[in-house]
Structures are given as C-alpha cells and as structure tokens.
Amino acid sequence: MEGPVIPLGDGYEARPISFGAYRDACARLEGRIFGGNWLYAFGPPAKPPPPLGETFQWGLYHGEDLIGWHHAHQQGERTVYMADTGILPEHQGRGLYSRLLPHVLAVYRQAGYTLVQSHHRATNNRVIIPKLRAGFFLQGLNLYEGGLNVALTLSLDETYRGAMHVRSGFRQAVGETARRLGLNVVDLGEAPAATMPRVPMPETGGEGLDLGYGYTLHRVATDIYRDVYARLEDAAYSSVSFDWAATEQVATPEVPRWNWLIAHGGEVAGWQSSKQWDARTAMMSNTAFLPRHRGKGLYTRLLPFVLDALKAEGYSLVRSHHHATNNAVLIPKLRAGFRIQGLQTDEHGVMAVLIHAFDPVYRDYMDARSGLTRPRGEVARRLGLDLGEDEA
Incomplete structure (x- = not known):
C-alpha cells in the first residue's frame, strides 16, 4: 500500500506497511493485544476467504518499536471496512486511536469511498466513543463468534448522513435527502426563525x-x-x-x-x-x-x-x-x-x-x-461456571 507516514505525537507515528507485514505483526503481537477477549474456536476454515480488494495498512510505531497496527479493506463498490486495529496494552490509554482516526479517514475519502464501516464489542467504550466523536453512527448489533458487536458507519456524503438521521427518527426528511429517499416533500421555502418561548423558573423553595x-x-x-x-x-x-x-x-x-x-x-x-x-x-x-x-x-x-x-x-x-x-x-x-x-x-x-x-x-x-473479556472470578461463579484454577 502507498500512503503517508502519519505523525501521532509523543514519539508515535503510523507508517504504511504491506499486507504481508501486517499479517506478520498480527501473528507476533495479537496474543498480547487481544488475549483477554472471549472467542469461539471454530477450528480450521473449510473455505478460502473472499478476495479483499483494495487494502490499507499502517504499522503503529513508538520510535522504532512496532506497537500496533491498523488494517482496512474494500467492501463493495462504495465502502471501506476498518477491519482491525490493535495497540499493545502498555501503549493504550494515550489517545492514539483518537489521533489516528482523522488521518486514515482522510485517506479513505481521498481514495473515493463514500462509507466507512467497522464492528466493535458492544461494551468496548474505549473504541466506540472516539468513533462516535469522529462522526460514526450506531447502525446495528450482531451476535458472532467473538460475542456481541456494534456496527458503526461513517458517511462521507452529507446527504446520506442526513438520511441516517431520517431513518432513526432524529430528523425530518427535507431537501436532497428527501428526494434521494423517494419522497416528494413540498418545499415551503425558508421558514421564519422561531421565537423560543421563555418560561420563568417555578418556585422550588431552594437554591438547587x-x-x-x-x-x-x-x-x-x-x-x-x-x-x-x-x-x-x-x-x-x-x-x-x-x-x-x-x-x-x-x-x-x-x-x-x-x-x-x-x-x-x-x-x-x-x-x-x-x-x-x-x-x-x-x-x-x-x-x-x-x-x-x-x-x-x-x-x-x-x-x-x-x-x-x-x-x-x-x-x-x-x-x-x-x-x-x-x-x-x-x-x-x-x-x-x-x-x-x-x-x-x-x-x-x-x-x-x-x-x-x-x-x-x-x-x-x-x-x-x-466477548470483550472472559468470564472469571465472581462473574464466572454467578454464571454457574466451574472453571479450572488457571482461569478462576
């Protein structure tokens, strides 16, 4: 993959790497990064994976030390899928994910994609919050071998972003968004600015x-x-x-x-x-x-x-x-x-x-x-799991 080196501050940077280098990094480091997750072991796959299309990979470095990665690939004619981001535990909690996001999103926009999608464990707020701050919307839930995932989608097209608001009921359909949704909405022109009512605070008998x-x-x-x-x-x-x-x-x-x-x-x-x-x-x-x-x-x-x-x-x-x-x-x-x-x-x-x-x-x-963590200790006990000493 061709791409820019992304400075992330505090001695960190993201460097473009090949898909092979990304897979090698996964083999060496994913146990340390994702070892606490709770996965279902399917065993060897019966079929080869589908082709990925265009791929994007960055290695995350602190100085010359590889401490993580980001991988995304094409998914259909207008979507890039952020499939895998990992950072070693000792480098987490430093805002790296939030600092990386705008740079990779700019690359995907420049590459011509309309939508950016990703999935994350439903309780993994450390990743979900920066994604929502970057403009992703919650789009669904799915139960899979890794647990319960939330599906997030970022629209790089403002009209479709408006359509997502319409679908959720958060906004009314107007203008080009309404037209793209097949709605013949009457254009009433610019509405006069509404006068916001002012209601005096009722007497509550205290300062609050x-x-x-x-x-x-x-x-x-x-x-x-x-x-x-x-x-x-x-x-x-x-x-x-x-x-x-x-x-x-x-x-x-x-x-x-x-x-x-x-x-x-x-x-x-x-x-x-x-x-x-x-x-x-x-x-x-x-x-x-x-x-x-x-x-x-x-x-x-x-x-x-x-x-x-x-x-x-x-x-x-x-x-x-x-x-x-x-x-x-x-x-x-x-x-x-x-x-x-x-x-x-x-x-x-x-x-x-x-x-x-x-x-x-x-x-x-x-x-x-x-699936973000394995059941251990008191959680395992309340679930009726009789775990071995190494997992209890």
Whole structure:
C-alpha cells in the first residue's frame, strides 16, 4: 500500500506497511493485544476467504518499536471496512486511536469511498466513543463468534448522513435527502426563525444544585414538570415520532418518578425525568435542553447528579433510550459508564438501549456477554461456571 507516514505525537507515528507485514505483526503481537477477549474456536476454515480488494495498512510505531497496527479493506463498490486495529496494552490509554482516526479517514475519502464501516464489542467504550466523536453512527448489533458487536458507519456524503438521521427518527426528511429517499416533500421555502418561548423558573423553595456557569438543578413535583414540559416540548425537540392519532385507552400505571428542572437566569433551560422501570432498574426517560443552552456540557455535568440520586434510591441499573444517531447524547452517556445493550424500534424511531450498572460485577458480566473479556472470578461463579484454577 502507498500512503503517508502519519505523525501521532509523543514519539508515535503510523507508517504504511504491506499486507504481508501486517499479517506478520498480527501473528507476533495479537496474543498480547487481544488475549483477554472471549472467542469461539471454530477450528480450521473449510473455505478460502473472499478476495479483499483494495487494502490499507499502517504499522503503529513508538520510535522504532512496532506497537500496533491498523488494517482496512474494500467492501463493495462504495465502502471501506476498518477491519482491525490493535495497540499493545502498555501503549493504550494515550489517545492514539483518537489521533489516528482523522488521518486514515482522510485517506479513505481521498481514495473515493463514500462509507466507512467497522464492528466493535458492544461494551468496548474505549473504541466506540472516539468513533462516535469522529462522526460514526450506531447502525446495528450482531451476535458472532467473538460475542456481541456494534456496527458503526461513517458517511462521507452529507446527504446520506442526513438520511441516517431520517431513518432513526432524529430528523425530518427535507431537501436532497428527501428526494434521494423517494419522497416528494413540498418545499415551503425558508421558514421564519422561531421565537423560543421563555418560561420563568417555578418556585422550588431552594437554591438547587450547582451545575456551573449559572445553571442550577432543582427537584420538582411531577405536575410542575409536566406543565413545563407541555409548554416547551415543541421548542426542545426536532425529532419525528409516530402520531398514534388517538388518545390513550389504558391508564398508565403509577410508578415512582424523579423530576428535575434546570434553571438559568431565572428561566427554565431544560429538564430531566426518571421513573422506575422494574424491581431493580430506573429509567432515565426524558432529558432536554432548549436550543440556546446546548453545546455547553450541561448533559455531562447533569449525569452524575441523576445517577447518584437513583443509586441512593436503591436501584442496581439505570436504563435509557436514545435515537441511534444522536451522538450528542450517546457520547456523554458512554463516558459516564453506560453500555450499548440493544436497538429497538418504537414510536420515536430506531432507539439505542443503554444500561448503566452500579454493581461492578454486573459491569464485568456485560463485558463477558459481549466477548470483550472472559468470564472469571465472581462473574464466572454467578454464571454457574466451574472453571479450572488457571482461569478462576
């Protein structure tokens, strides 16, 4: 492969290598890099692998020491597949993956690819987070010999990127995206700028919790939260939900709820509502910030307060659902320790299901289920596995 040498800082760089050199590096180092994963051993393959098409390989070096690699190959007429990236454990946690990504993506764009795809263990947040930050979207889950994988796709075409938002229900179909989807959407021209409503912060009888930069968090009664929500819902959301076109026929069961309003300058800036999901799980069911208060790190600063409150109530797990392409929420959730656990389609669209476990044993269990780690110790015991002394 022809390609540039990529400086990564701190004495690291990525150098183009041949496919043969990449395979040799795998044979020598993959045990040290991936030895803790949990794979199913199929045995020798019965068929030769299909041809890879165009390939891309870089060796990752620290000085003159090979400490990892990146390999990708063509997959179809418009897709390049990021098939394998490995870094020795002693060089992980230094931001190498995040620094490498924009460089290799630029190479794939220049080579003429439209889509970049990859798969990762569903609980491997150390890789999933930089991928989402680089613009990849969660596109699916698959169960394979290595465990449970998430499928990620980056569109280098902005129109198709818009179509992914439409599919998830996060955005409405307009313009060229609508045309490519076969929708004859009436062009109403440039809509006048909407006047954002301003709702005074209700009296809560306290100063609230400090979220920084003039923002405070206040626990409120459910009726107050619902009143504010009804007044600001249209201003807070641009997603597209299914209209049931009928009132609810069955009364919603009453469950414990926790409602907070976020205040700024004496006005409501956003809200968070959680409720009981089952005997050991709380559900973060609704969080929103008005547009003028977004992009200020509020969600990241809010999360610890909500999680601490739900943990204090005795819940073991916290669940949440988000549009699969809503990276602005998925990234802080994953950083806070949530794990991707599923995808579901409901009236709001295609939703990612996230779970946060307060119990470290259950967090290890999720890693074992995804194949990121082998079941050992207490996890193995709770799964009823009678392991030998070398694995227990």
